[in-house]
Amino acid sequence: MFNLLVVGGSLLGVYVILCLTVLKMPRCKSSAKLHGKTVIVTGSNTGIGKATAMDLAKRGARVILACRDPQRAEAAVNLIKKESGNNQVLYMHLDLASLQSVRSFVENFLKTESRLDILINNAGLATRGKTKDGFGIIFGVNHLGHFLLTVLLLERLKECAPSRVVTVSSDAHKFGKIDFDCINTHKKLGLGDSALALLGLYSDSKLCNVLFTHELAKRLEGTNVTCFSLHPGAIKTEIGRDANLWWKLVLFPITMLFFLDVDSGAQTSLYCALQEGIEHLSGRYFSKCATVDLSAKARDDATARKLWEVSERLCGLA
Numbered sequence: 001m002f003n004l005l006v007v008g009g010s011l012l013g014v015y016v017i018l019c020l021t022v023l024k025m026p027r028c029k030s031s032a033k034l035h036g037k038t039v040i041v042t043g044s045n046t047g048i049g050k051a052t053a054m055d056l057a058k059r060g061a062r063v064i065l066a067c068r069d070p071q072r073a074e075a076a077v078n079l080i081k082k083e084s085g086n087n088q089v090l091y092m093h094l095d096l097a098s099l100q101s102v103r104s105f106v107e108n109f110l111k112t113e114s115r116l117d118i119l120i121n122n123a124g125l126a127t128r129g130k131t132k133d134g135f136g137i138i139f140g141v142n143h144l145g146h147f148l149l150t151v152l153l154l155e156r157l158k159e160c161a162p163s164r165v166v167t168v169s170s171d172a173h174k175f176g177k178i179d180f181d182c183i184n185t186h187k188k189l190g191l192g193d194s195a196l197a198l199l200g201l202y203s204d205s206k207l208c209n210v211l212f213t214h215e216l217a218k219r220l221e222g223t224n225v226t227c228f229s230l231h232p233g234a235i236k237t238e239i240g241r242d243a244n245l246w247w248k249l250v251l252f253p254i255t256m257l258f259f260l261d262v263d264s265g266a267q268t269s270l271y272c273a274l275q276e277g278i279e280h281l282s283g284r285y286f287s288k289c290a291t292v293d294l295s296a297k298a299r300d301d302a303t304a305r306k307l308w309e310v311s312e313r314l315c316g317l318a
């Protein structure tokens with residue numbers, strides 16, 4: 001009995017220390033106000049994207065929720081308007097799993113909006129399936145849809161410089177690889193659809209996010225448009241919604257103990273979008289509101305350029 005108490009007490013102590021150290025998320029300290037500025041956040045009807053949009057709305061921005069599900073998006077719009085007291089919050093339809101939808105979104109946006117100051121590429125998933133254009137959905141949504149979206153919005157971002165492109169990646173990119181042969185032959189990053197294979201494809205797509213940002217920064221040199229990629233932390237969201245019951249049972253306690261809330265999950269996105277004086281760090285990767293050095297494969301110039309060129313071709317841009 002006594003031993004049990006000692007073990008229990010020690011575990012609790014370790015947990016508390018973990019919570020105060022490694023698990024702690026610093027906050028974005030920028031007090032920037034955004035009145036007169038327009039931002040787009042993709043996948044902002046829930047999770048990290050919604051928390052990000054909420055904070056930007058509270059700072060006075062005109063916030064566009066670029067989402068695929070009208071009901072879920074309108075519910076988020078209403079909640080954000082109510083809680084932020086900002087009426088300049090609106091939903092525009094964007095399904096990143098359709099290149100045509102990306103094009104329609106941009107057309108509609110450029111026609112009806114006069115500015116774009118911050119683009120946050122936040123939407124992401126790790127599920128089975130294909131996009132409308134026949135791409136693996138993880139590659140199609142996490143990378144390709146955001147690639148086309150960003151490229152089509154670049155002129156507007158340049159007109160509104162200084163402006164920023166923030167792409168939510170993940171530390172999972174460390175396990176990623178880019179198999180160009182597989183992309184060319186199968187329109188996806190890799191084969192297989194077991195839970196483990198999906199995790200692999202997700203990591204690959206998050207490596208695409210990092211390499212995309214690396215190449216984008218080079219192409220934007222001298223424009224005052226800067227770009228950053230980031231890891232938001234391990235955050236309690238709906239991202240695992242399609243996992244099977246076994247995974248959910250295994251992950252539930254881990255999530256409850258070690259994953260942070262969505263407000264914490266938004267901090268590094270906010271930092272990259274708002275922090276003054278980080279412009280010279282364009283192209284870099286952030287975690288916990290600070291830069292983190294990337295491994296060689298995640299900042300490889302040749303791979304990043306090739307991914308850009310392949311993506312242009314797949315989107316029908318080249």
Ligand SMILES: NC(=O)c1ccc[n+]([C@@H]2O[C@H](COP(=O)([O-])OP(=O)(O)OC[C@H]3O[C@@H](n4cnc5c(N)ncnc54)[C@H](OP(=O)(O)O)[C@@H]3O)[C@@H](O)[C@H]2O)c1
Nearest residue numbers: 043047048068095096097122123124170234235237238239
């Ligand atoms: N949670 C974590 O621990 C964690 C860790 C590292 C990185 N991340 C990254 O953080 C980002 C946000 O994820 P989250 O954790 O907040 O997940 P989430 O709660 O599942 O939210 C994902 C968002 O993306 C949207 N989305 C999915 N497919 C879309 C499509 N085809 N078109 C437009 N929007 C689409 C979803 O819309 P619906 O609601 O309509 O499905 C939802 O709004 C992702 O890029 C993810 O990879 C998360």
Ligand SMILES: *[C@@H]1O[C@H](CO)[C@@H](O)[C@H](O)[C@H]1NC(C)=O
Nearest residue numbers: 158161162221222223224225
């Ligand atoms: C970028 O910003 C600097 C400092 O504000 C300014 O001097 C320069 O003209 C800008 N360049 C472009 C291309 O807008």
